[in-house]
Amino acid sequence: QKEVEQNSGPLSVPEGAIASLNCTYSDRGSQSFFWYRQYSGKSPELIMSIYSNGDKEDGRFTAQLNKASQYVSLLIRDSQPSDSATYLCAVNGVSWGKLQFGAGTQVVVTP
Amino acid sequence: DGGITQSPKYLFRKEGQNVTLSCEQNLNHDAMYWYRQDPGQGLRLIYYSQIVNDFQKGDIAEGYSVSREKKESFPLTVTSAQKNPTAFYLCASSSTGGVREQYFGPGTRLTVT
Numbered sequence: 001q002k003e004v005e006q007n008s009g010p011l012s013v014p015e016g017a018i019a020s021l022n023c024t025y026s027d028r029g030s031q032s033f034f035w036y037r038q039y040s041g042k043s044p045e046l047i048m049s050i051y052s053n054g055d056k057e058d059g060r061f062t063a064q065l066n067k068a069s070q071y072v073s074l075l076i077r078d079s080q081p082s083d084s085a086t087y088l089c090a091v092n093g094v095s096w097g098k099l100q101f102g103a104g105t106q107v108v109v110t111p
Numbered sequence: 112d113g114g115i116t117q118s119p120k121y122l123f124r125k126e127g128q129n130v131t132l133s134c135e136q137n138l139n140h141d142a143m144y145w146y147r148q149d150p151g152q153g154l155r156l157i158y159y160s161q162i163v164n165d166f167q168k169g170d171i172a173e174g175y176s177v178s179r180e181k182k183e184s185f186p187l188t189v190t191s192a193q194k195n196p197t198a199f200y201l202c203a204s205s206s207t208g209g210v211r212e213q214y215f216g217p218g219t220r221l222t223v224t
Contacts, residue, residue: 004153032210043201043215044154051210088153092211098169099213101153 003027004091006102013083013109019076021105023089026070032092033065033072038104039085048074079109114138115216117202122221124196132187132219134202140214141207143185147171148199148218157200160185161207189221196223 003026013019021035032051036044050056050063050072062075072091076083086104093100115136124130136143142161146154156169160179174193179185185204189196199220203213 008151034212036215043218046212046214049210049212090154090213098156098159099154101155103151103153 003093003100004089004102006087006089006105008103009086009106009108011105011107013076013079013107015079015081015109015111017079019079019083019107019109021074021076021087021089021107023072023074023091023102024070025072025089025091025100027091027093027100028067028070030067030070030091030093033063034090034092034099035061035063035072035074036088036090037085038088044088076107079107081109081111083107084109115202115204115214117200117216117219119219120217122219124221124223126223127191128223129188129190130196130221130223132189132200132202132221134185134187134216135183136185136202136204136216137183138204138214139182140204141182142205142211143179144203144205144213145169145175145177145185145187146201146203148201154201157187189223196221 035048038044048063064073088104089102090099144159145157158177160166202216205211205213
């Protein structure tokens with residue numbers, strides 16, 4: 001079983017709609033959760049961090065965390081073509097410094 | 112501007128040659144990391160360092176070596192012992208306190224033929 005799992009996609013989303021990305025993790029002791037956006041050929045860019053159960057909003061992005069279900073999600077509201085990218089979920093577990101990454105979900109926003 | 116630089120952006124080498132990838136940061140971060148990314152896969156940790164003159168193996172350290180002589184610098188050497196060295200190499204850094212968010216450099220794309 002992979003430690004961090006994401007649907008690979010591609011997730012096709014009409015422009016203006018909500019994109020919903022999911023991530024599950026296996027280490028119940030995980031403390032910190034991150035979403036990175038990676039454009040093709042570029043390096044990952046940190047877009048959201050979440051540490052407590054519940055929702056965290058930043059602009060058009062909302063991260064949701066449910067530690068009991070070992071589940072973290074990212075919502076992108078009013079999706080734009082510039083949101084087309086691969087979104088990586090990363091989890092910081094008990095072992096310091098060792099972020100575990102999912103394989104990423106490719107999002108394609110269609111005009 | 113604070114940030115992480117990696118050089119070169121593209122690197123081509125013949126099989127059997129060692130190659131060193133550069134990573135420099137001016138974010139005053141204590142911790143630095145090297146990851147490898149292969150097409151369609153997530154990032155895998157090669158080595159990380161929490162402090163100068165100390166570093167630990169990550170999940171796929173075989174065939175790689177690092178040094179941390181300065182806080183700002185964490186070069187990675189890909190040795191001839193690495194069986195499949197062609198990949199996208201990413202350097203990151205973070206603080207060692209608080210939430211430890213990792214920030215990435217632009218990456219080096221290594222091709223070995």
